[in-house]
Amino acid sequence: MSTATGRETLGFQTEVRQLLKLMIHSLYSNKEIFLRELISNASDAADKLRFEALAAPDLVSEDPDLTIRIESDKDQNTITVIDNGIGMSRDELVEHLGTIARSGTAEFLQQMTGDQQQDAQLIGQFGVGFYSAFIVADKVVVETRRAGLTVDEGVRWESDGEGEFTIENIERSARGTAVTLHLKDTESDFAELFRIESLIRKYSDHIAFPVMLAGTAEDEKEPKIVNAATALWTRSRSDIPDDEYKEFYKHLSHDFADPLTWSHNRVEGKREYTSLLYIPANAPFDLWNREAPRGLKLYVQRVFIMDEAEQFLPLYLRFVKGVVDSSDLPLNISRELLQQNPELTAMRGALTRRVLDMLSKMAANTPDDFSKFWVEFGQVLKEGFVEDQANKDKLAKLLRFATTHNGDTEQDQSLDDYVSRAGKDQDKIYYILAENHATAVASPHIESLAERGIEVLLLTDRIDPWLVDGLPPYEGKSFADVAREGLDLPAGEGQMTQDIMDGEHKPLLKKVKKVLKERVEAVHVSKRLVSSPACVVAGESELNPQLRRMLEASGQALPDSKPILEINVGHPLVDRLSAETDDDRFDALANIVLDHALLAEGSQLDNPADYVRRMNSLLLELDSDASSG
Numbered sequence: 001m002s003t004a005t006g007r008e009t010l011g012f013q014t015e016v017r018q019l020l021k022l023m024i025h026s027l028y029s030n031k032e033i034f035l036r037e038l039i040s041n042a043s044d045a046a047d048k049l050r051f052e053a054l055a056a057p058d059l060v061s062e063d064p065d066l067t068i069r070i071e072s073d074k075d076q077n078t079i080t081v082i083d084n085g086i087g088m089s090r091d092e093l094v095e096h097l098g099t100i101a102r103s104g105t106a107e108f109l110q111q112m113t114g115d116q117q118q119d120a121q122l123i124g125q126f127g128v129g130f131y132s133a134f135i136v137a138d139k140v141v142v143e144t145r146r147a148g149l150t151v152d153e154g155v156r157w158e159s160d161g162e163g164e165f166t167i168e169n170i171e172r173s174a175r176g177t178a179v180t181l182h183l184k185d186t187e188s189d190f191a192e193l194f195r196i197e198s199l200i201r202k203y204s205d206h207i208a209f210p211v212m213l214a215g216t217a218e219d220e221k222e223p224k225i226v227n228a229a230t231a232l233w234t235r236s237r238s239d240i241p242d243d244e245y246k247e248f249y250k251h252l253s254h255d256f257a258d259p260l261t262w263s264h265n266r267v268e269g270k271r272e273y274t275s276l277l278y279i280p281a282n283a284p285f286d287l288w289n290r291e292a293p294r295g296l297k298l299y300v301q302r303v304f305i306m307d308e309a310e311q312f313l314p315l316y317l318r319f320v321k322g323v324v325d326s327s328d329l330p331l332n333i334s335r336e337l338l339q340q341n342p343e344l345t346a347m348r349g350a351l352t353r354r355v356l357d358m359l360s361k362m363a364a365n366t367p368d369d370f371s372k373f374w375v376e377f378g379q380v381l382k383e384g385f386v387e388d389q390a391n392k393d394k395l396a397k398l399l400r401f402a403t404t405h406n407g408d409t410e411q412d413q414s415l416d417d418y419v420s421r422a423g424k425d426q427d428k429i430y431y432i433l434a435e436n437h438a439t440a441v442a443s444p445h446i447e448s449l450a451e452r453g454i455e456v457l458l459l460t461d462r463i464d465p466w467l468v469d470g471l472p473p474y475e476g477k478s479f480a481d482v483a484r485e486g487l488d489l490p491a492g493e494g495q496m497t498q499d500i501m502d503g504e505h506k507p508l509l510k511k512v513k514k515v516l517k518e519r520v521e522a523v524h525v526s527k528r529l530v531s532s533p534a535c536v537v538a539g540e541s542e543l544n545p546q547l548r549r550m551l552e553a554s555g556q557a558l559p560d561s562k563p564i565l566e567i568n569v570g571h572p573l574v575d576r577l578s579a580e581t582d583d584d585r586f587d588a589l590a591n592i593v594l595d596h597a598l599l600a601e602g603s604q605l606d607n608p609a610d611y612v613r614r615m616n617s618l619l620l621e622l623d624s625d626a627s628s629g
């Protein structure tokens, strides 16, 4: 319905409706954060205006002092957050306070369980922003006028947070936005000045604009400034308590949880800039979405220039949040110009090292935090071996693995741990790539290494085949795949060359090869097996089978390649094979030995029906043996 004031009632986007419901329920114990969110938005609005005013100074000149004002009215049971920032046009208002633009939101909301604590965690990572007002208010009214528009182009938005909002044109003399919360009867203490003041101190002291507070009583009418009102990163490290760093992080990241650590630095000299970089405690829901927002907030000489300046850090550090404030970049820098700016390369290099140093410190000083970090972001960090040639050595020190040393699934062993346990004549770091932990630990390939007490890294992340491809030798030890031909074990008892080992069993090997010639490249006597009869390995120049499986699963056509079969000549089943005189049975047995080797490494059989048929006839024989015996 439309009237002279353009009054319209619109429905919230489905995702907003879902979010509102979930949020009111799951954030109830955290409800005071609404004030932080509204002040944070007001501060962003002031930042944006200052940025636009760089090109159009008129936008700000009528009312040049950017402030945030909070007014409470106990009689009306309302609290209003007022800014003279950028404001919103009618279209912007509908878009910003009626939809959620971030892609993947619908899927994300579906993960909510209804369990208050768990959902609060999830929703906290997502950032609820403006809508958190409805935790404490049963009606919210927004009046706003965008900078540059005229007095009669103001807009009013109103909603009870149930599913619809109304919007209409108003006259508004002031630039910027006023958000009025009509508090629920049960939440009236949020209108108390002392309460508001303590919340501002707790949550918003770091805000770079003055936050002022006023009430309705005679002695409260004169607004008083309650925060420090200087950009946090411009202050000296020693003056900033940890709590303020943490609150600033929440403002910056829209995350509810504290960060794991941060690093605040001023660089002086030829190039001048300040950076404040944070490592979050939780991965955002869209960490694996290539289009997800990432990057630092860029300021030039205190003036906000852009959000999500992704050029300052490589993609594999996309989880880092923070600000960088440069004194050298031009104020009119755009994303495109930034890309070409010669300063950028140097800053990016320095900031990357800064992050890696911060992670090394965390690993050394607070290993428990580093473990949490690794669980959330370890797989992303591994991308660095593909992306960042220059820092491989630093990155290698940060890697954590599950290994045969403790055998559990936790990735908590460093390469230094591995090397410190390796025998002095061991010049390799052994690893196995597998689909999952269970397959890796049970793999035939590691049997003889396990028996000799040689540790093996158990690599089961999707990125791992690329990781090992990019890993340079560590402490002089190169990395060796235990599932590849020509495995080089540390010198020890009975090291024989492949030729000598094969020589003793030539007739058997020849016979097996003849039967399996369509399916295997070669047949050898194995030195890696103890309790399994056989395993397959990849030729020296072949793709790793784990990588091959992944590429094939993603639809890539790869040239055919046959594995090499290795047999355990100490195994009774191989004795049995040797002794078999019936050709058909030899054929069936040899094929089954190969099939089992393939299954054990997680491969699929080309012809499972053949396998089942052979196996069934063998089982039947077993049965007749038993009944006749």
Ligand code: ADP
Residues within 6 Å of the ligand: 037, 041, 042, 044, 045, 083, 085, 086, 087, 088, 096, 097, 127, 128, 129, 130, 131, 177, 254
């Ligand atoms: P976020 O701050 O993470 O973008 P919010 O839900 O807090 O999410 O706000 C949604 C959007 O609404 C903001 O991105 C901004 O465009 C707009 N907005 C909210 N509050 C204000 C304000 N006080 N002034 C101008 N725009 C605002």
Ligand code: MG
Residues within 6 Å of the ligand: 037, 040, 041, 129, 130
């Ligand atoms: Mg916000």
